[in-house]
Amino acid sequence: MESAATAAIRLPLAGPAGARNAARQCKAQMTTPRPYGSASDPELVAWSADGDRRAFDAIVVRHGPFALRVAMRLLHDTATAEDVVQEALVRAWFQARNFDPRRGRFTTWLYRIVVNRCIDQRRRIQPAPIPDDFDAVDPAMGPEVIMERNQHCAAMAAALRALPVRQRAAMTLVYDEGLSGAEAARILGLSAKAVERLLARARAVLRERLQKPDWQES
Amino acid sequence: MLTLKRFGTLAGSYGGDLQRWPRQLRDEAQALLNVSAAARAIFDDARALDDAIAAASALEGATGRQPDEQAALARLRSGVAARISAPIATRKPGRWPSLAEVFTRLRSMPFPAMGAAVAGAVLAGLLVGAISVSEPAADSVLAALLQPAPIHRLWD
Numbered sequence A: 001m002e003s004a005a006t007a008a009i010r011l012p013l014a015g016p017a018g019a020r021n022a023a024r025q026c027k028a029q030m031t032t033p034r035p036y037g038s039a040s041d042p043e044l045v046a047w048s049a050d051g052d053r054r055a056f057d058a059i060v061v062r063h064g065p066f067a068l069r070v071a072m073r074l075l076h077d078t079a080t081a082e083d084v085v086q087e088a089l090v091r092a093w094f095q096a097r098n099f100d101p102r103r104g105r106f107t108t109w110l111y112r113i114v115v116n117r118c119i120d121q122r123r124r125i126q127p128a129p130i131p132d133d134f135d136a137v138d139p140a141m142g143p144e145v146i147m148e149r150n151q152h153c154a155a156m157a158a159a160l161r162a163l164p165v166r167q168r169a170a171m172t173l174v175y176d177e178g179l180s181g182a183e184a185a186r187i188l189g190l191s192a193k194a195v196e197r198l199l200a201r202a203r204a205v206l207r208e209r210l211q212k213p214d215w216q217e218s
Numbered sequence B: 001m002l003t004l005k006r007f008g009t010l011a012g013s014y015g016g017d018l019q020r021w022p023r024q025l026r027d028e029a030q031a032l033l034n035v036s037a038a039a040r041a042i043f044d045d046a047r048a049l050d051d052a053i054a055a056a057s058a059l060e061g062a063t064g065r066q067p068d069e070q071a072a073l074a075r076l077r078s079g080v081a082a083r084i085s086a087p088i089a090t091r092k093p094g095r096w097p098s099l100a101e102v103f104t105r106l107r108s109m110p111f112p113a114m115g116a117a118v119a120g121a122v123l124a125g126l127l128v129g130a131i132s133v134s135e136p137a138a139d140s141v142l143a144a145l146l147q148p149a150p151i152h153r154l155w156d
Helices: A004-009 A015-031 A041-049 A053-075 A078-094 A106-124 A143-162 A165-176 A181-188 A192-211 B004-014 B023-035 B037-062 B069-085 B099-108 B111-132 B141-146 B151-155
Strands: none
Touching: A041 A053, A041 A106, A053 A078, A053 A106, A053 A165, A053 B069, A078 A106, A078 B069, A106 A165, A106 A181, A143 A192, A143 B037, A165 A181, A165 A192, A165 B037, A181 A192, A192 B004, A192 B037, B004 B023, B004 B037, B023 B037
């Protein structure tokens, strides 16, 4: 539903009276800042589509952290993740005019751009090796506990990183970000059943990795 | 009614936390957990795997490879602001657009405009051909055979 603020910036111009009204509205908008913090996503997108960069900055503040976390989980590299999210947001800015809130939520649209770009990027690059300081030990623990903990965590972390990117994306959205299977499905452009299968395959791989007798060798 | 088999399938996907399960199945899953030891065993097993995954995932975040969220967000905001504030690149005066640029512009046009542009280009080409192609010399039969006929000869 369109708010009063959104409706105001979309009033048609009709003759000199319309032009005067528009000028008054522009002046009012310049002197009275829009309620960016409390505006809904569709309102912010509508303002962005009209060239309001502060509205788009509010979108970045609101949804950037989620996008960054997901990109980081999928790409394992801070700089690449930030580049991918920035590209996705810039694309969203230029396509804001095409967004139709009746067809779906803005977050689904934005996160789909982010996740698809991450998937494309991940397919282009080889995963980086796990650094030596990946599993730093806590000296307060006993040596046996440390060894067991390190072995389990390192094996699981390696298995997580080696998952196919779509399985990793499904796990990130559902497990790390707490989205429902249906929400994750909309972002990934899949059915809920397909997401369920991705999660099941990922968990099967991780379970096998955890129970593998020779896991400590890797 | 949620069967034990379906319960096991769902636990194999969503793990040992009912909050992740499809909303419409949570009550049935809880009811099955209340009465079935087999369901509880499946659920406990799924939860153990959840714990291992969470530990590995948290470890990844604790080793400094996850960026400082606030600093990353600040970089993102300034980067996006700079990109969307920059003027859109325009063609340098005097330079002809490349074929790729022409094709991109054509693709962005609505269908009638694209058709009109293509038809206009074809007509302009035919017109230039009709005007500029000279008749072959009478004594050069080979050249006459190889040279395309002037457009006005097509109607002769």
